[in-house]
Amino acid sequence: MFNKRENKMKCSEVNLLLSRYQDNELDNYSGEMVKEHLSDCKSCRMELGELQRISLGIAEIRDVELKENFTAEVMSMVAQHKKTRFAGRLVYIYSFVFAIFFIFGVLIDPYPAGGSSEENSKMELSSILLDGQKFTSDNNHNFVIIGLAGGNDEKGIY
Amino acid sequence: MTIKKNGTEFSDDDVIRSVKSGNIKNFEVIVNRYKRRIVNFVYRMIGDYDEAQNISQEAFFQIYRKIGKYKENSTFQSFIYTVAKNITLNYLKKSKRITFFSQLSAKGEGEYIPSGDITPDEKIQKVERNKMVTRGLENLIINQRLALILKIYLGFSYKKIAEVTGWSQPKIETLISRGKVNLKNYVNLQGKGVKDV
Numbered sequence: 001m002f003n004k005r006e007n008k009m010k011c012s013e014v015n016l017l018l019s020r021y022q023d024n025e026l027d028n029y030s031g032e033m034v035k036e037h038l039s040d041c042k043s044c045r046m047e048l049g050e051l052q053r054i055s056l057g058i059a060e061i062r063d064v065e066l067k068e069n070f071t072a073e074v075m076s077m078v079a080q081h082k083k084t085r086f087a088g089r090l091v092y093i094y095s096f097v098f099a100i101f102f103i104f105g106v107l108i109d110p111y112p113a114g115g116s117s118e119e120n121s122k123m124e125l126s127s128i129l130l131d132g133q134k135f136t137s138d139n140n141h142n143f144v145i146i147g148l149a150g151g152n153d154e155k156g157i158y
Numbered sequence: 159m160t161i162k163k164n165g166t167e168f169s170d171d172d173v174i175r176s177v178k179s180g181n182i183k184n185f186e187v188i189v190n191r192y193k194r195r196i197v198n199f200v201y202r203m204i205g206d207y208d209e210a211q212n213i214s215q216e217a218f219f220q221i222y223r224k225i226g227k228y229k230e231n232s233t234f235q236s237f238i239y240t241v242a243k244n245i246t247l248n249y250l251k252k253s254k255r256i257t258f259f260s261q262l263s264a265k266g267e268g269e270y271i272p273s274g275d276i277t278p279d280e281k282i283q284k285v286e287r288n289k290m291v292t293r294g295l296e297n298l299i300i301n302q303r304l305a306l307i308l309k310i311y312l313g314f315s316y317k318k319i320a321e322v323t324g325w326s327q328p329k330i331e332t333l334i335s336r337g338k339v340n341l342k343n344y345v346n347l348q349g350k351g352v353k354d355v
């Protein structure tokens with residue numbers, strides 16, 4: 001990058017490194033080289049001075065004051081979020097439980113089909129007590145819908 | 159919860175661990191610790207005092223929501239400034255920033271007031287330069303402005319800037335170096351204009 005014979009950098013080379021030099025982001029060797037150049041080059045020193053004035057200008061922009069309830073408002077957003085998340089979770093849990101019951105009701109069939117040899121006899125296979133009522137089912141009908149108010153007839157609800 | 163028994167402050171990670179374990183109230187420590195710098199970082203990016211507050215509050219809320227994603231081996235500061243930066247850039251994209259720093263003169267907020275033992279002439283010069291730097295910031299492309307603010311206002315190293323922005327080292331070097339030169343040229347040009355008048 002620089003003239004090795006004289007081991008000195010040209011102004012154009014220094015110029016490219018000046019911003020990083022100012023930000024302390026050069027490796028030790030390059031940093032030393034720039035420093036050395038600056039010590040006897042007025043124009044590069046002035047260039048660095050300009051960069052420093054610009055940085056100072058940015059650094060000196062005065063901080064704005066925060067509104068008084070800044071933190072309280074954030075914390076209420078956080079609390080609100082926690083609440084709705086909790087409520088959301090409850091809904092989730094309830095629907096999960098409901099789904100489990102539903103799946104049990106459909107898939108795990110408590111009244112197997114094809115009532116073997118007792119086909120014609122109006123035999124009660126099973127009964128469920130619900131709301132104090134007795135629901136019965138025919139041997140050939142195995143699907144029971146739970147929870148519907150049924151009549152008292154022996155056919156029950158399918 | 160800010161000071162430990164032995165007088166040292168709880169580290170960010172101490173506080174986060176406590177928040178994660180359900181002590182949500184302790185998130186307040188994080189907000190109080192960083193609010194001033196976050197708001198002023200956002201303010202320097204967008205130049206709107208009220209929006210800077212809103213964006214910062216939204217940023218803290220997002221930080222809370224994403225706290226589960228924060229890993230302790232990365233630095234917490236990079237994490238929070240990444241969140242704040244993303245919301246700020248989204249805002250700038252949407253708003254097309256019509257009134258950058260217009261409030262500055264209206265409200266006097268963020269305006270630089272020189273202190274110390276200087277002559278009135280120097281004072282005027284300094285105030286003038288500060289105004290021009292602020293306006294110059296407005297005229298920079300957003301990435302140059304962001305790079306300069308992360309570097310000069312927040313004092314971040316290039317490495318930390320890379321963590322916040324995802325930019326490569328050479329890209330950061332270029333943005334900062336060109337940003338400074340552009341700002342310098344802007345101030346010099348305006349300065350000349352002022353003198354000529």
Ligand SMILES: [Zn+2]
Nearest residue numbers: 011041043044
């Ligand atoms: Zn030189």
